[in-house]
Amino acid sequence: MKGFIGEFEELVLLTIASLAEDAYGVAIKESIEKRADRSISIGALHSTITRLEEKGYLKSWLGEPTQERGGRRKRYFEVTHQGKIELHNMKALRDELWKLSKATLSLAK
Amino acid sequence: MKHSIKPPRLADRIFTWYCDTTMEDLHGDLEELFYHDLEYMSVRRAKLKYWQRVASLLFSYAVKKRKQKAAHHHYAFTSFHPAMLKNYFLIGIRSLSKHRFFTIVNVLGLAVGMSISLLLIAFMSFLWRYDTFHVNKDRMYRVISVVTDKQRTDPLATAPVAVAQKLGEEYTGIEEVIRINSTLTAEASYKDKEIPLEGYYVDSNFLQVFTFPLLKGNIATVLSKPNSIILTEAAASKMFNTEDPIGKVITMGEQDFEITGILKNIPKNSHMQFEVLASYQTLLQSTKFNSAQSTDSWVDFRKSYIYLLLPAYHNTDAIEAYLNKVSAPIYAKEKNLSATFELQALNDIAPGRDLRYSIGPAWDYASLSIFIFLTILILLPACFNYANISISRALKRMKEIGLRKVMGGQRDQIFLQFIMETVIITMIALVFAYYIFTLVRSEFLSMLADRVGMDLSTDFYTIAYFILFALFVGLVAGIIPALYFARLTPIQALKTKPVSKGFSRISFRKFLIVSQFALSLGFIMGVVVVLNQYRHSLNHDFGFDQENILDVELQSANPQILRNEFAKLVSVQSISMSSHIAGTGASESIWLKDLHVTDSTEVYQMFVDERYISNLNLSLLAGNNFTEDIAQNKKHAIVNEEFLKTFGIKDPAHAIGQSYVLPGGDEITVSGVVKNFHYMPLRYPIKSFFFRYDSSRFQYANIKMITTDVFTSITEMESAWKMIAGEEKFTAQFFDDEIKETYAFYFVMVKMCGFLGLLAITISCLGLLGMVVFTVENRVKEVGVRKVMGASTTSIIVILSKDFMKLMSIAALIAIPLAYLFFDQVFVRMQYYHVPVGILEIVISLSLMFLLGLATIFSQTIRAARANPVDTLKCE
Numbered sequence: 001m002k003g004f005i006g007e008f009e010e011l012v013l014l015t016i017a018s019l020a021e022d023a024y025g026v027a028i029k030e031s032i033e034k035r036a037d038r039s040i041s042i043g044a045l046h047s048t049i050t051r052l053e054e055k056g057y058l059k060s061w062l063g064e065p066t067q068e069r070g071g072r073r074k075r076y077f078e079v080t081h082q083g084k085i086e087l088h089n090m091k092a093l094r095d096e097l098w099k100l101s102k103a104t105l106s107l108a109k
Numbered sequence: 110m111k112h113s114i115k116p117p118r119l120a121d122r123i124f125t126w127y128c129d130t131t132m133e134d135l136h137g138d139l140e141e142l143f144y145h146d147l148e149y150m151s152v153r154r155a156k157l158k159y160w161q162r163v164a165s166l167l168f169s170y171a172v173k174k175r176k177q178k179a180a181h182h183h184y185a186f187t188s189f190h191p192a193m194l195k196n197y198f199l200i201g202i203r204s205l206s207k208h209r210f211f212t213i214v215n216v217l218g219l220a221v222g223m224s225i226s227l228l229l230i231a232f233m234s235f236l237w238r239y240d241t242f243h244v245n246k247d248r249m250y251r252v253i254s255v256v257t258d259k260q261r262t263d264p265l266a267t268a269p270v271a272v273a274q275k276l277g278e279e280y281t282g283i284e285e286v287i288r289i290n291s292t293l294t295a296e297a298s299y300k301d302k303e304i305p306l307e308g309y310y311v312d313s314n315f316l317q318v319f320t321f322p323l324l325k326g327n328i329a330t331v332l333s334k335p336n337s338i339i340l341t342e343a344a345a346s347k348m349f350n351t352e353d354p355i356g357k358v359i360t361m362g363e364q365d366f367e368i369t370g371i372l373k374n375i376p377k378n379s380h381m382q383f384e385v386l387a388s389y390q391t392l393l394q395s396t397k398f399n400s401a402q403s404t405d406s407w408v409d410f411r412k413s414y415i416y417l418l419l420p421a422y423h424n425t426d427a428i429e430a431y432l433n434k435v436s437a438p439i440y441a442k443e444k445n446l447s448a449t450f451e452l453q454a455l456n457d458i459a460p461g462r463d464l465r466y467s468i469g470p471a472w473d474y475a476s477l478s479i480f481i482f483l484t485i486l487i488l489l490p491a492c493f494n495y496a497n498i499s500i501s502r503a504l505k506r507m508k509e510i511g512l513r514k515v516m517g518g519q520r521d522q523i524f525l526q527f528i529m530e531t532v533i534i535t536m537i538a539l540v541f542a543y544y545i546f547t548l549v550r551s552e553f554l555s556m557l558a559d560r561v562g563m564d565l566s567t568d569f570y571t572i573a574y575f576i577l578f579a580l581f582v583g584l585v586a587g588i589i590p591a592l593y594f595a596r597l598t599p600i601q602a603l604k605t606k607p608v609s610k611g612f613s614r615i616s617f618r619k620f621l622i623v624s625q626f627a628l629s630l631g632f633i634m635g636v637v638v639v640l641n642q643y644r645h646s647l648n649h650d651f652g653f654d655q656e657n658i659l660d661v662e663l664q665s666a667n668p669q670i671l672r673n674e675f676a677k678l679v680s681v682q683s684i685s686m687s688s689h690i691a692g693t694g695a696s697e698s699i700w701l702k703d704l705h706v707t708d709s710t711e712v713y714q715m716f717v718d719e720r721y722i723s724n725l726n727l728s729l730l731a732g733n734n735f736t737e738d739i740a741q742n743k744k745h746a747i748v749n750e751e752f753l754k755t756f757g758i759k760d761p762a763h764a765i766g767q768s769y770v771l772p773g774g775d776e777i778t779v780s781g782v783v784k785n786f787h788y789m790p791l792r793y794p795i796k797s798f799f800f801r802y803d804s805s806r807f808q809y810a811n812i813k814m815i816t817t818d819v820f821t822s823i824t825e826m827e828s829a830w831k832m833i834a835g836e837e838k839f840t841a842q843f844f845d846d847e848i849k850e851t852y853a854f855y856f857v858m859v860k861m862c863g864f865l866g867l868l869a870i871t872i873s874c875l876g877l878l879g880m881v882v883f884t885v886e887n888r889v890k891e892v893g894v895r896k897v898m899g900a901s902t903t904s905i906i907v908i909l910s911k912d913f914m915k916l917m918s919i920a921a922l923i924a925i926p927l928a929y930l931f932f933d934q935v936f937v938r939m940q941y942y943h944v945p946v947g948i949l950e951i952v953i954s955l956s957l958m959f960l961l962g963l964a965t966i967f968s969q970t971i972r973a974a975r976a977n978p979v980d981t982l983k984c985e
Contacts (some may be wrong), residue, residue, distance in 0.1 A: 025138035026145070040137060042167030043172075050171040060132065068144070072137035 002006055011036065012048050012083070013057060016077050017087070024063070024074040025049075032092065057083030114378070117156045120163045127167055132175060135166060163347050179920070193522065201530035204506070211502065211879065215495050215534050220541035220873040221868050222491025223582060228553055229484045230574050231565045236472055239378045239459045243320045245418055248284075249455040250425060252415040253464060254277075256448045266414045266464040266471070268450060271407045280428065285418040287312045287319075291468060292412050295362035295388050299348050299765045305670040306344055306361065306727070308385030308391040318418045319381075325355055326370020334392035338366035342374050344384035361385075364395060365399040375565045380459040384467045407439050408446060414468055417452070425452040435628055452581065459562075470562030487868050490625045494876035495531065497618050499590035501883045510594055511602030522780045524595040531587025531960035532580060539579040549864065556857050619916055622880065625873035625959060626920035631928045632866030634954040636859055638932045638946055641857040645944040647848070651692050652786025653725040658844035660690055661826070668718075668807045674829045675812060680822035682815045685724040686807040688716035690844070691788050693851045702770040703756065709772075711753055713798040716806040717787060722747070722783065724813050731761035732781030742802035745780035750799040753782065777801070790851050791942040811844070838945075874965045877913065880964050885909060885973040892973055893981035905974035910966045917962045921955055928954075 005013070015031050016023040029045050032038075052058045063074040081089070098105070116139070124136060139162055146155040166172055205212045225441060245463070252268040270288060273683040277286040290310040297306040316323060323331065331339050338359070345354045345368075352369045366387055375382055419425070432450040440447040453461070462974060463473035510523060550565050557563055663671065668686050675681050689697075700709035719735035719742070721727075730750070735742045748764065758764045761782040768778045783793050816822045830839040869908075885892075892905055900908075929946055937943040 025134065029142070030145075030850045041165040042135075042142065042162045043167075043169035046135060046138075046166065046171035047169045050174050054174070066137070067143050069137035072133040074137060074142070075134035078362075 004055075005086055005090065007051075008044075009048055009052055009057075010087070012045070013052065013083055013087055014078055016058065017079050021076075023077045028077070053085070056080060057086055111320045114147060114152055116140060116159050120160050121839075122169070123152075124163050128172055128176070128884050130170065135172070137161065139166070141487065148872055154432055164722070175932065194525075197526040197529045198533070200509075200526070201533050204530070205533065208440075208502075208505070209430040211498060212534070213927065215498060215881075216538045216880050218491050218872050219535055219538035219582065219586065220545065221871045221875075222488045222494075223535070223538055223542035223579070224545035225483050225487050225547070225865070225868060226582075227542055227575060228549070228565070229480060230578055231546070231550075231567060231571050232480070232563070233258050234571050234574050235378060235564055236409060236477075237789065238458050239381055239472075240455055241378070242376055243455065245318060245320070247425065248419045248421065248457050250417045250419060250452040251455065251458060252417065252450055253453045254410060254448045254450050256410060256446060258446045263412055264462060264464050266467045267410045267413050269407050269409055269448075270415075271448065272432060272436075273415045274431070276415075276428070279457070280431055281436075282420065282423070283417050283428070284420055285314050285318050287315050287416040287418075288389055289414040289416065289468070290389070290392055290412055291414065292383065292392075293361065297348065297359050297361045297385070299357065299359045302348060304344075304347055306340075306384045307378050308383045308387065309381075310387050310389045312389045314388065318416070321375065322373045324373055327816045332368035332386065332388040333390070334369075335388060335394050336364070336366050337369040337391075338385055339370040339372055340368060341372045345371050361387075363390065366391070369636065376727070377562055380467075380469045380471065380562070387442060407448075407525040408443060409437060411466070418918060428452055434510045451864070460488050472562075486628065487865065490628065490876070491622050491872050492582060492620070494625075494872060494879065495534070495586040496589040497621055497876060498883070499527075499531075499587075500593055503590075505836045506594065507597070507602045508810050510597055514597070514599040514602060519705070520595045524591045527591035527594050528584060528587045531591070532583035535579045535583040535586065536576075538582075539575060541601050543575065552860070552864075556861065562728070618880070622873070622877060622913075622916050623920045623923065625869070625876060626917055626925075626962065627924035629870040629873045630921060630924040630954060631931075632869050633957050634924075634928045634932060634950065635862035636866055637950045638937065639855050639858045639862060641947075641950055642937055642940065642944060643852055643859070645851045646791050646855070646940070649787075649942060651848070652784060653727050654767055655692075655845040655848055657814050657825075658724070659812045659814060659823075659841050660844055660847065661812060661830075661839070661841040663808055663810060664834060664837045664840075666830075668804055668810065671810055671833055671891075674827065675810070678822065678825050678829065680814050680816035680818075680825065682813040683720055683724050684813070685720035686718040686804070687721055687809050688803075688806045689788075690809060690847055691715070691725065691768055691786070691848050692790060694790075699772055701772075704768055704770060704776075710797065712752065712755075713788060713796055714801055715798070716803045717800050718802060718804070721800070724811055727786055728784045729878060730782045730784055732765040732779070734781060736801075739802070741806065744776070744778055746777045746799040746801050747781040747783050747799070748779050749783055749788075749795070750785045752799060753797050755797040767918040778820070787942075792940045794941045827863070857891065871962055874961055877962060877965050878969070881913060881969045883910075884912075885969050889973065889976070889981045891894060892976065896978040897982070902971075902974045906970050909970040909973060910963075913966050914963070917959065921958070925951055925955070 011032060012028065015028050015035075019027055019031060025042070025046065028049075029040060029042060032040060032045075049058065049060075053060060055078055058077050059080050060075050060077045063076050065071050065073050124139070128135070139159065142162065143155055143159045143405060146158055150158070178681055243249060251266070252272055253264060253266055255264045257263075273286050273288045274285055288311070293308045293310050294306070296303050298304075311332060313330075315484045317330050318700060323339070326339060329480065331337060334479050338361075340348070340354060345524075348354065348359065349357065354371060356369050358365050359368065360366070360702050372386070375384075417428075419428075429450060429452055436448065436450065454690055459470060460472040460474060463475055464471065510518075513523060513526075554563060554565060612647060659669075663686075672684050672686075675684055697715075698711050698713045701712040702709045719737065722734050729747075732747070734747070735745065740791075745770075750761070752759060753759075756764075758767070764782055766778060768776045771777055777798075783800070787795060789795075812826075826841070827839045830837075892909070895905055895908075895935060929951065933946040937946060
């Protein structure tokens with residue numbers, strides 16, 4: 001089955017990919033908020049991340065203790081191979097649909 | 110980096126408490142975001158945002174999932190497996206049968222506590238089914254009125270007939286209007302049989318609206334003609350045995366009725382209870398009912414009920430508004446009274462609001478809530494007892510729980526195990542409670558005022574409710590110990606370090622014992638106080654003689670003939686006549702006017718003849734008694750001392766010859782003054798009162814007897830009565846018995862208080878017993894050492910019992926002032942001439958409580974103190 005992930009999940013996955021080495025909770029949240037211009041709650045974000053982890057699209061590890069977070073460690077995320085396949089699938093599906101609906105979606109009047 | 114501003118502490122705490130340490134990354138995210146926010150936000154907003162984020166995380170899937178992962182071993186079950194349930198059940202049974210003594214204490218305590226709840230459940234489950242058999246029940250309403258007169262505002266179950274007229278003729282959108290008049294209650298006679306029957310006059314559409322099935326007769330016509338009547342099956346068989354009643358003519362209240370149908374017996378869960386129904390036409394045509402006046406009357410609220418059947422889509426507000434609009438101008442003209450109307454749905458009648466003049470059993474909410482309150486008052490201590498005993502015995506189960514936890518037992522599983530154990534106990538207790546329930550059921554029924562409309566026999570539903578209830582009790586009683594055990598950490602449990610020793614830890618237990626004994630003391634005092642009040646009421650000097658006076662109901666007999674006939678009997682000393690029986694029921698009152706003053710005063714009155722005063726040994730202070738001259742007597746009155754006070758006359762002699770105006774305009778002259786006596790029960794104060802003379806008002810013959818053989822003299826009277834009154838039944842009662850009966854309600858109270866007190870004290874003593882046994886068991890070694898060191902048995906008993914006696918004393922200290930205030934200030938004041946609560950009652954109640962409590966304590970401590978130290982110490 002293609003397109004197993006939801007819109008927000010896709011957004012999170014892509015953002016994590018875009019952040020590369022620096023993908024942890026706050027950074028992901030701020031990146032999405034800035035780019036997509038919408039405010040998201042931390043609870044919703046972590047829930048989605050947890051789901052993606054369960055589906056096997058993400059993996060995570062704890063970083064070194066940091067000063068600014070009261071000595072607490074960050075959890076970093078990375079897209080797994082399976083996650084990448086899923087993103088490709090999603091994109092392929094989209095591209096195909098875009099190609100098919102080129103005429104109707106044209107913005108020219 | 111150091112920050113002077115910190116995230117809100119409470120939110121932080123909540124988060125760490127809820128999420129443990131496994132979620133430091135999330136916590137770090139929270140903190141980082143907080144300091145981000147601080148750069149461009151006020152501190153307050155940032156803190157608010159922090160709170161929001163904590164909340165959003167706490168309820169998020171992320172945290173939930175992570176918690177589950179952290180808590181569970183990979184191979185742990187997350188669901189409850191049937192095999193585990195079976196195991197819990199088995200272990201439960203085993204541990205119950207191993208600790209037999211505590212099982213018995215627990216079962217007994219819960220059974221006693223639950224027994225009264227079973228009464229309540231049977232009672233309520235029957236109430237829920239009230240009036241449910243009517244097919245149209247959702248569309249049926251009753252018009253009720255709220256009447257305001259000079260003195261007060263009262264909600265009544267009745268409504269004047271004119272309302273029916275208005276709704277039936279002028280309002281569209283009501284399917285049926287039914288008038289019911291409840292005056293049809295009289296002796297019904299057929300040939301030589303006479304039976305009192307209760308019933309109503311109803312409109313002919315009654316049976317079409319109410320679902321009371323007809324066995325014989327045509328539903329459309331049985332009640333359409335005047336003088337037609339239908340009987341219930343039971344009433345018909347009482348009257349006619351096996352004869353076919355249809356077409357027979359019976360006489361009720363000087364009117365002949367033809368029987369046109371037979372009804373199935375009225376179910377007990379009906380708020381109307383009747384034996385006969387007569388057509389409303391009869392009432393309209395009858396002489397005693399002046400139809401022209403009564404059907405238009407907006408002020409006659411007595412005995413007249415109006416029921417409505419509305420269409421499927423109805424608007425009760427519109428009908429109420431209409432009624433109040435139409436009636437407003439009518440009541441505006443009335444000086445003394447006004448009324449508004451409401452519609453009451455059939456389902457709200459019983460149980461329902463407390464209305465006056467209710468047509469049948471009503472079960473108002475107020476008394477129901479008292480019942481519920483009392484039930485909870487008894488049940489809760491029983492539940493807490495269980496919790497108390499279970500926790501205090503935790504030590505014995507510690508190893509088991511520790512092992513379960515180490516083997517992967519989850520919190521919820523341990524919780525379930527102990528809840529299950531409790532449920533087993535409550536189920537056993539239910540059996541005993543049911544037994545107690547069957548014992549007290551009939552007694553309870555006989556205490557109810559409306560016992561016709563109550564059935565406490567158990568059917569499938571009630572049994573189902575009972576079982577549900579036992580489950581519920583199991584949950585309530587078991588939740589505290591279950592939570593306690595589930596919370597233990599394996600290390601705590603396996604180390605079996607003593608969690609509590611006797612009373613040292615939980616003051617909750619002390620509180621429990623204190624409050625239970627305080628409650629029991631309250632009930633015991635209730636019994637003692639009420640008994641004392643009863644005794645006082647009977648021994649009180651009423652101001653007249655009660656002994657050897659037989660009150661005979663005159664019925665239709667002529668007072669003069671009766672006097673002549675009865676005077677011939679040897680056993681009769683003197684005979685007087687009266688309209689009421691002094692000191693028993695309510696007296697009637699009229700409004701009397703002074704000749705010169707326009708205001709009228711309420712005066713109680715009683716009609717007696719010239720022999721009454723001497724017969725009852727009342728003392729005349731001034732003036733004369735009534736004379737032989739009947740015409741003269743009618744203008745005279747004999748007043749009491751209170752009367753003089755009210756009208757401002759100082760000397761009794763001055764009152765003689767004073768005249769007053771009766772409501773009709775007639776004048777009445779005082780001819781004598783009698784010493785104050787209790788013409789009404791002691792509940793009411795003595796007010797202005799006078800005797801008048803009117804032979805047509807006489808209801809009773811008061812016969813003073815001089816005999817030792819009561820039985821023969823009454824038989825003589827009966828045969829004399831046969832000659833005077835023929836068919837009517839000779840009804841007579843001794844005066845002192847009637848007085849006693851007036852205070853019989855105290856007896857009901859004693860029974861109730863006694864029963865509740867018995868339950869409360871049983872539960873308290875069982876709870877105490879459990880605690881004492883536990884403490885003694887734990888201190889066996891200590892006792893042994895003390896004995897070896899030379900302590901005497903007495904001193905050991907004192908040491909062991911001291912704590913408990915202290916608690917009971919505290920209970921007494923709390924309960925006595927409260928109970929004293931309640932009984933002295935509230936309860937006994939219900940009666941105007943009461944005896945205050947004295948030291949004696951308090952002492953009696955106290956000693957009773959201490960007797961029972963100490964017996965409980967000593968039964969255990971003495972045994973422990975006498976034990977041979979060799980036995981207790983040899984295993985160390």
